[in-house]
Amino acid sequence: MLPADGNPATRPALPPIAGLRRDFIWGVSTSSFQIEGATREDGRGASVWDTLGQKGLIANHDTGDVACDHYHRYREDVALMRQLGIQAYRFSVAWPRVLPQGRGAPNGPGLAFYDRLIDALLAAGIEPWLCLYHWDMPQAIDDLGGWTTRDSVAWFADYAALVASRYGDRVKRFATFNEPSIFTLFGQGFGDAKQDASGLDDMHRAIHHVNLAHGAAVDVLRARAPDSSIGCVHNFQPCRPSTPADAPAAALCDAYWNRAYPDPQSRGFYPPLLRERIEPHMQPGDLARIRRPLDWFGLNHYGPTYIKADAGARFGFGFGDRPADLALTPIGWAMDPKAFRDTLLTVDRDYGLPIYVTENGMGGHDQLDAAGTVIDNERIDYLRAYIGAMNDAAAAGADIRGYFVWSLLDNFEWESGYSVRFGITYVDYPTQRRIPKASFHWYRDLIKAARAARP
Ligand code: FCB
DSSP, X not given: OOOTTSOGGGSOOXXXXXXXXXXXXXXXXXXXHHHOOOTTSTTOOOBXXXXXXXXXXXXXXXXXXXXXXXXXXXXXXXXXXXHHTOSEEEEEOOHHHHSTTSSSSOOHHHHHHHHXXXXXXXXXXXXXXXXXXXXXXXXXXXXXTGGGSTHHHHHHHHHHHHHHHHHTTTOOEEEEEXXXXXXXXXXXXXXXXOOSHHHHHHHHHHHHHHHHHHHHHHHHHHHHSTTOEEEEEEEOOOEEESSGGGHHHHHHHHIIXXXXXXXXXXXXXXXHHHHHHHGGGOOTTHHHXXXXXOSEEEEEOOOOXXXXXXXXSTTSEEEXXXXXXXXXXXXXXXXXXXXXXXXXXXXXXXXXXXXXXXXXXXXXXXOOOTTSOOOOHHHHHHHHHHHHHHHHHHHTTOOEEEEEEEOSSOOOOGGGTTSSBXXXXXXXXXXXXXXEOHHHHXXXXXXXXXXXXXO
């Protein structure tokens, strides 16, 4: 039978990978809220994303109630991963599934779900990479102030202890946070209801507490899962000025977006532009609590942003015009593989940690064709160009150890709901049927070729 992408002879070419290490790891990433569904099942508590859905704040009034129904279909999804040939799978634990109130009594059935998932992955020869926090904050502790209260540091450390004790015998790779700058900038920052100075203050508090929670979780993971390898996953991309006059605004955006977390975590200081803003929320010894030794840097990268000065905007900056000739993905994100290469070299130079590209991929509006296939050659072109750029960065000396496509499945894309598709597998939501797209087959071929090239 022909694979679902039609004729393999016409499949687009693979990218250059000769510059990558022999032990390079190929994987895919997902996150709990975006795929699991079953939001009211087996004792799971509510998360802030359930609340946003109930308030109708997601495109098309979508919710995460069913999502990809991964909670029930995880075996089928692990079988897909096996077919793909990946070595590692990055997923996140839903904090409110294992601690419905965010703290206090754990939820046995919720914990058991991740036991089953981890065991299925290991049985399939796939290494589980567990991320503690991919944005689904339990509503019960958000109601107590969430990241704006320093109590959140202890709540997160206790949650990390529960996860490490339960899964640390089988999971050896842990990430503390996914893209902390994005959920603080867009949650407390741009998105907060309080559009005055107190809202900004909340964001600065949240940044500092998330950094402290990271440091505390690293210590807990080291103690409870001593043979594990630990990192934090950052969204890091060039913030470019729309015009030369916008350079200071772009520099400030860079400080919030790219530097506010990795700088204190790996270098022991806040970016100079943020120091005065964050210092009022610090206590003596905090920088040492944040800077704990790490094993790797998780890099999520999609494309550069263009920033303009905007005196009326809360931060003094906003999204500005982009060059007219900039290539865009179908959902309007910048497509600039050279920026990826540059970012890899910058991260390598500034943080000195082995890099895993923990997310990269393309969002579109894929549709099933009459033959029941999804020929997403545009996504393949994106992946080929970006993986080629990663190869260039590795050849230029960056220490890059792995690459994870975002994402295995089409899924709940935050405020865009299901209107945007990032998967290399199409999900037919009414039936929950999974249909590997052409990019799935292409990525499988790439992994096969890369693994065959090993000694
Ligand atoms: C990243 C998020 C991930 C997904 C991709 C498209 O910023 O970490 O959950 O939404 O973007």
